[in-house]
Amino acid sequence: MMRQDELETLVLAHYDTIYAYCWRHVGQRELAQDLTQTAFLRFWQNRDRYRHDGRELNYLYTIAGNLCKDWCKRKKPVALEDLPESQRDPAAPPPDRDTALTVRAALAALPFAQRNALLLYYVQGFTAPEIAAITHATVPVVRYRLARGKRRLQELLKEELP
Known part of the structure; x- marks a missing residue:
């Protein structure tokens, strides 16, 4: 205890x-x-x-x-x-506020599982096995979510950013 x-x-x-x-x-x-x-x-x-x-x-x-x-x-x-x-964001303001807002909006448009995997991997610095332990998923599922989330995020950003 x-x-x-x-x-x-x-x-x-x-x-x-x-x-x-x-x-x-x-x-x-x-x-x-x-x-x-x-x-x-x-x-x-x-x-x-x-x-x-x-x-x-x-x-x-x-x-x-x-x-x-x-x-x-x-x-x-x-x-x-x-x-x-x-x-x-309480951190320092990004150099390009419009781009930061566009990225945040694109992230928000992703399904939770993909957004969660991307945030844990790219922002929090966890590895795929660590994310699997946190999310109670298998490592292949985490890798799929990361790949699919990254691909979908790129698609969304390509539509929004010049």
Whole structure:
């Protein structure tokens, strides 16, 4: 069983990466914070079921991914241009804002499984076997999602960008 000080250490070590992951899925700062906090809360509530084999980050990504997936199923579409500045990426502004918005819109148009695989691979830096463990899929399925998602993203961007 995990002690509270171990949870605090876990939160301090992984909050930023789980938050960034949630933000890239939902695109809203406050919502990403809520989802991140909920992911850690669920981790804590289910700590008795967690096997302490050093994969707590995978477990956190699984919880956060499920929360983001549930939110994406319920959300109503919002144009990225309509989001207030406070809900946009907390990182430094991209050099070409229109291109960044176009890429975010294209990512949002992908099915969740493909978008999730692309974000975990290209943004979070996970390998295909690690993504398979996080998403409870096989490595070939993850590789298929990555290839199909990348191909579809290129198609969408080719339509939007000059």
